Amino acid sequence: MHRVFTPYKGFLDILKYLVRKPSVVGAEHPFFLCLKRELDELGIKTTLYEGLLVAQGSDPQCGMLSAHIDRHGLICTGPNEFQYAAFMTQNRADLTGDSVSEQTYTAILERFVNQSVQAYEPWSGSYMGLGTIEKAYICERRNNLIFEVKGLEYLLPGTPVAYVDGLSYKQGLMSSQMDNVISAAMILYLYRAGYQGTAFFTAQEESGKSWRFLLEWFRRFDISTDRLLVLDTSPYPTREDADRQDVVLRTRDANAVFASPLTKEIEERCKQMEIAYSYKDRYLEEQNSKLLAEGGGPYSLGSTEMGRIAFSSGGKIQGTTLQLPTTGYHTPKETVRADSVAKMLKLLESMYVK
Numbered sequence: 001m002h003r004v005f006t007p008y009k010g011f012l013d014i015l016k017y018l019v020r021k022p023s024v025v026g027a028e029h030p031f032f033l034c035l036k037r038e039l040d041e042l043g044i045k046t047t048l049y050e051g052l053l054v055a056q057g058s059d060p061q062c063g064m065l066s067a068h069i070d071r072h073g074l075i076c077t078g079p080n081e082f083q084y085a086a087f088m089t090q091n092r093a094d095l096t097g098d099s100v101s102e103q104t105y106t107a108i109l110e111r112f113v114n115q116s117v118q119a120y121e122p123w124s125g126s127y128m129g130l131g132t133i134e135k136a137y138i139c140e141r142r143n144n145l146i147f148e149v150k151g152l153e154y155l156l157p158g159t160p161v162a163y164v165d166g167l168s169y170k171q172g173l174m175s176s177q178m179d180n181v182i183s184a185a186m187i188l189y190l191y192r193a194g195y196q197g198t199a200f201f202t203a204q205e206e207s208g209k210s211w212r213f214l215l216e217w218f219r220r221f222d223i224s225t226d227r228l229l230v231l232d233t234s235p236y237p238t239r240e241d242a243d244r245q246d247v248v249l250r251t252r253d254a255n256a257v258f259a260s261p262l263t264k265e266i267e268e269r270c271k272q273m274e275i276a277y278s279y280k281d282r283y284l285e286e287q288n289s290k291l292l293a294e295g296g297g298p299y300s301l302g303s304t305e306m307g308r309i310a311f312s313s314g315g316k317i318q319g320t321t322l323q324l325p326t327t328g329y330h331t332p333k334e335t336v337r338a339d340s341v342a343k344m345l346k347l348l349e350s351m352y353v354k
Helices: 003-019 031-039 100-107 178-193 209-220 261-272 278-294 305-312 338-352
Strands: 043-050 052-056 062-066 073-078 083-084 116-120 128-140 144-150 160-163 166-171 174-175 198-202 227-233 247-251 277-279 318-327 334-337
Touching: 003 174, 003 178, 031 043, 031 052, 031 178, 043 209, 043 318, 052 209, 062 174, 062 178, 083 160, 160 305, 174 178, 174 338, 178 198, 178 227, 178 318, 178 334, 198 209, 209 305, 209 318, 227 261, 247 338, 261 277, 261 318, 261 338, 277 278, 305 318, 318 334, 318 338, 334 338
Parallel strands: 062 198, 062 227, 227 318, 247 277
Antiparallel strands: 043 052, 052 198, 073 083, 073 160, 083 144, 116 128, 116 160, 128 144, 166 174, 174 334, 247 318
């Protein structure tokens, strides 16, 4: 294993375990229960709500971390018919075709061909069988990704189908369906290392709904904060673009400006710890300037969980994001540098583990 991970073998064990657990958007309950059991064993208080698992240690105010736990996959919608689960569980009007993620998956449809998939019972997580994607295409009439799957013809509508996943490592690069199981693994690792603050694990981020579950919790207890830290991955078109930084920050997204002292605090820590960082919103603005100069259309600045909750709370809930730069976004082979993961863990430990 790569030498930088010697101190983080425990993290790798957690990640390898979690990537094998299916968590298709809209059918995350079995994954919630998996996390709940792991946290309960550590003596961390856990509370399960609709679309949200809340973990609280002995000092809930010492930190607020959040990560969505849903991953892309399929859902059976009829006899031997499978559609992209995220599109079936969201308001389709949220997708206008100009976001980075949308433009990414339309360019990588061929990567899904020959992908092994597994069906599971959406409440218990019980295994229901294996299949193989034979074809993936965009149906313009239904405005969705359609998949032809061999081996799961017997499934009933509503059954979730996850990509068969596992962690691979080659030449300093880690690959799996990283978004966003890697962030959940990081939070669980921090609790094992001594973190005693609060963490939120949210459902249906890929369908644009996770922020609603999170905002409901803050409103339920009349809590406000400016120190919510949302962990995630961030897509880049090439390995060269991704490798320019170890971690990715933001000052805003398409919804709101991130008005939190955390952003500058993280930037200063990165400088002190010699961790390369960049701002994704500034990167996208630079890309848009180039596109406009060439007569093209601009990319969206992206819609994040942090931006949506900041906007919808009227600024009562503020914070920032910390992301890993990846390639192969929204595929079972999303890839990140092992060095980036190790440095992000080191950064988070310096902030939250005393």
